[in-house]
Amino acid sequence: MRFIEGGITLVEGIRCSGIKEGKKGLGIIECSGNAAGVFTKNRIKAAPVLVTMENLKAGAIRGIIANSGNANAFTGESGIKNAKRMCEILAERLGCSWRKIVVASTGIIGEQLDVGWIESRAGVVFENLGSDRESSLAFAKSIMTTDTFPKEVAVEIGDAVITGVAKGAGMIAPNMATMLSFIFTDADFSGHDLKKMLIRAVDRSFNVTVVDGDTSTNDMVLLVSTGQKKVSREKFQRGLNSACINLAKQIAKDGEGATKLIEVIVEGARSDKEAFKAARNIASSLLVKTALFGNDPNWGRIIAALGYSGCDVDECISIAFEAGARVELVKRGEILDAHSEARKLLEKSKELKILVNLHKGNGKGYAFGCDLSYDYVRINAEYTT
C-alpha cells in the first residue's frame, strides 16, 4: 500500500466536475457501482441525508450531486422536494432513476435551497465532466465552504486504487461533522461489504477528528466500488483506513482558523476504548487548544483533560511533544524542566504530536484536532452576515 499523487478520477470510470460562484458551489460525479454510506448521528438530519439514506438502500448508484453554500437542513417538506429535485437534475442527464443518485449539501441551515441556481448551472457542470486531474480538483473545490484548501487522497493497493475527496473545516467533532467525503475504488466489493469496511474506517478516522465538538446535520461519507479488481478484504481495509485517516488529518489541519494540526496519541490505557476517549478529551479541550495556539506548553491542561475523561488515570502519567524532535514534559508523574525547549518546538511546528502514556495497561488510541485561534472566533462570529 502506498500513497500516490492524484484525485478521485484515478479510479477508472469516474468522471466529475464542479463550479464555485461566490459562496455557492455545485459538483457532479458520474460513478457506476456498489455504494455504501455512513451518516451524521444528529437527530435533525438534513433533507439530502434523508434522501441519500433511502436511495442507498438498493446498494448501487450512478452518480453524485453536491452543493455548497446551503445545507438544505431544517427545511421541512420543501427541503425533501428540493433534495429529490437535485437527484432528478442529474438522473435526467444520466438517463437513470433519481433513486440511483446520491445528493449532498453543506452550508447554512434553515434556508430553502435555491434549486433554480442549481438547475441553471447543472448543464455546464455536466458538459465539463472529465477524468483528468483538473476535473477532480474542480469537484473538490466546488464543495468547499470555509475550507482553505481542497482535500484529496489516492492510495494504491496492488493493482487497485482507493481515491477520495472531502470537505470539512468547521463543526467537526467526534461522530462526524459538516463533513462530506466521497471515496472510490476499483476493487470489487458488494454494498454490504463496503458498508462494514467503511464503518470501521470512519470510526478510526473521521470520528476521532475534533475541530469544535459540534456535530452537523449534513455529514456523509460515501464509498463507491466501480471496478472489478480483486483485493483481499484485509488489504483493502488497511488501504481504506489509511485513505480516511489521511483525509481526516487534512480536515483537522484545515480546522477553521487552525494554525496547527494536533495528533494526540495515548498509550498505556486500560483498554483501547479508554485510550481513544482520553485522546479525544485532550483534542477537544478548549484550554489545551488555546494554549497550543499561544505556543504555551501548558501540560497541566492536558492532565486536567485526562482527569475528567472518565478514564482510569492517576498522577503517574508521561507526556511528550513531538514535531521532528521530541521533548518530554512529564515522565511517570515527574515534572521535567523542559518548558522553554517545548515552547521552541511549538513555535516552529505546524504539525504536533502529543504523546501520552497512562502506564495502566496496553490500550492505545488517538485523535486528530487543531488549535483554537482568534480566526476561529472571527469566522464563526461572522458566518451568516
Place this chain on the structure above:
Amino acid sequence: MRFIEGGITLVEGIRCSGIKEGKKGLGIIECSGNAAGVFTKNRIKAAPVLVTMENLKAGAIRGIIANSGNANAFTGESGIKNAKRMCEILAERLGCSWRKIVVASTGIIGEQLDVGWIESRAGVVFENLGSDRESSLAFAKSIMTTDTFPKEVAVEIGDAVITGVAKGAGMIAPNMATMLSFIFTDADFSGHDLKKMLIRAVDRSFNVTVVDGDTSTNDMVLLVSTGQKKVSREKFQRGLNSACINLAKQIAKDGEGATKLIEVIVEGARSDKEAFKAARNIASSLLVKTALFGNDPNWGRIIAALGYSGCDVDECISIAFEAGARVELVKRGEILDAHSEARKLLEKSKELKILVNLHKGNGKGYAFGCDLSYDYVRINAEYTT
C-alpha cells in the same frame, strides 16, 4: 426569601480578610460550625481538595485558608505536605487542630506552591480579619484569578441569612470547574443535612454552568452553618438554590472574555433530565457561542446542537430570544422572518435568554453560559507566559 446587599460577613461570627499581590492571593475566613463540601469530579484532584475532603469528614470546621495563583495540583507528596502546611498556618493562629481547617487553591497546575509566601503573608491577613463589608470584599478579591469582578451573594430567609462568595472565570463546565465557592448561613443544620441540600443546589446551579467545557482539578463548594437560627428545610433549600444560582450566573457572566450572559431555558422535553441535557448542549456549543458573540441570530446552530444532544427532538421546535423584549425565531418548526429584529436585540443585550420548546412533553431544564470571544482565546493562549 429576598436578596440583600452585602457579603459573607452578614452571617454572624464570620470574620475574613485577604490580600492580592500580582497573581498571588491569600484569603482567610474564620468560621466555626458544621460544614459540608462538594468537590471536582476530575480524577486528578488537587492536593487541597484531597486534604479538605479528609478534614470535612468530622463535619465541623473552624476556618478556611485559600490561595490564588497556584492550584497545588499534580504536585505529588510535596503538594499534600504544602496543603497540610496551609492548614497548620491557620490552625496555629486559631488554636485548633489542622484537621478543622478547609484549604483551597486555584491557579496554575503542576508547580509547587510557594508556601513561604503564604507563611509570610498569613500574619497580616489574620490580623486584618474583620466582619465589615470591606473584609468580605477583600476575601472575594483575594481568590480571583482571571475573574474581572468579585462575586458575592446574600439572601435573607426569615430571621436567617445565607451568604456566599465565589471565583470562577475559565475552565467552568457542567460538573463544576476551577470554581471555588464558600457559602455560609446562621440557620442551624447538621453536616449531614447541609451536604444533602448542597448537593441538590449545586446540581442545579454550578453544575449547569458552562464556560468552556473543561473541568478543573480544584473545584470546591463549601457550605458552613455557624448559627442557631431555625429555618425549615424547604425554605432553606429554596434560599440556597437561589444563592447558588445567583453565584453561578455571576460566574457565567464573567466567563473568560465573555460579553454576554446566556441563559438557556428548555421546555417541552420528554423529561427534566433531557431538558437539562439539551440546554447544556446549546450552552456548550462553540458555534452557538461564537454566533452570539457576533450578534448573529444563527438559530440553525441551536437546532444542530439540539439534534446531537441525544434528546428526543424533531423539526417541530420553537426558539425565541429574550432580553427585555422577546423575539420569536422559529415557531413549531416554522421559520419566522425575524433575523434583523433578533440581531438588534443581540446587539444591545448583555444578558440573553434563549427559550426553546421541544413540544414533546413537560420536561423543563436550563443552563447558564456565555459567548466565546477573541478575548477568551487571548486570555488562554497567554496564561502561563
